[in-house]
Amino acid sequence: MIRENSRYDIPVFVYFKEKNPFFGSFLNLRFKILLVEESLQLEIWNGPLCYEKSEILQTHSFEGSENGLNEAVKLLDELAVEQEKIADEY
Numbered sequence: 001m002i003r004e005n006s007r008y009d010i011p012v013f014v015y016f017k018e019k020n021p022f023f024g025s026f027l028n029l030r031f032k033i034l035l036v037e038e039s040l041q042l043e044i045w046n047g048p049l050c051y052e053k054s055e056i057l058q059t060h061s062f063e064g065s066e067n068g069l070n071e072a073v074k075l076l077d078e079l080a081v082e083q084e085k086i087a088d089e090y
Contacts, residue, residue, distance in 0.1 A: 006073050007080050013066040016040060023051065026076075027083040030054065033072060038064045042072045044079070 007026055010033070015022065021034040032043045032051055040062040045054040060075060062068035 006077055008073060008076060010069070010073055013069050016064075016069070024076075026080045027087050029076075029079055029083045031076060033069075035064055040064055040068045040072055042075065 008024055010022060010024065011020075016033065016035040019035065021032055023030070023032050025031070028046050030045050030047070030051070032041075034041055042058075042060040042062065043051075043056045044058040044060075045051070045056050047054060060072065062072045
């Protein structure tokens with residue numbers, strides 16, 4: 001599902017409820033979203049390396065619901081704007 005006004009094609013909440021992780025990227029920003037118990041966890045790192053070989057720079061927790069997922073996507077969109085500004089400087 002493509003979310004309106006978002007750069008990301010992130011699945012609906014039921015995807016996470018079934019214990020599926022989701023990985024994505026935008027420019028140099030990399031992220032993982034997964035449901036842990038009753039909360040959505042968003043982990044963020046930079047660079048070309050995979051999750052297992054990277055240093056996680058930020059971890060955020062959100063309510064384990066579609067609303068929580070929307071909040072996570074909103075944060076990712078804000079971070080994408082920062083990434084665009086950095087890319088424009090080069």
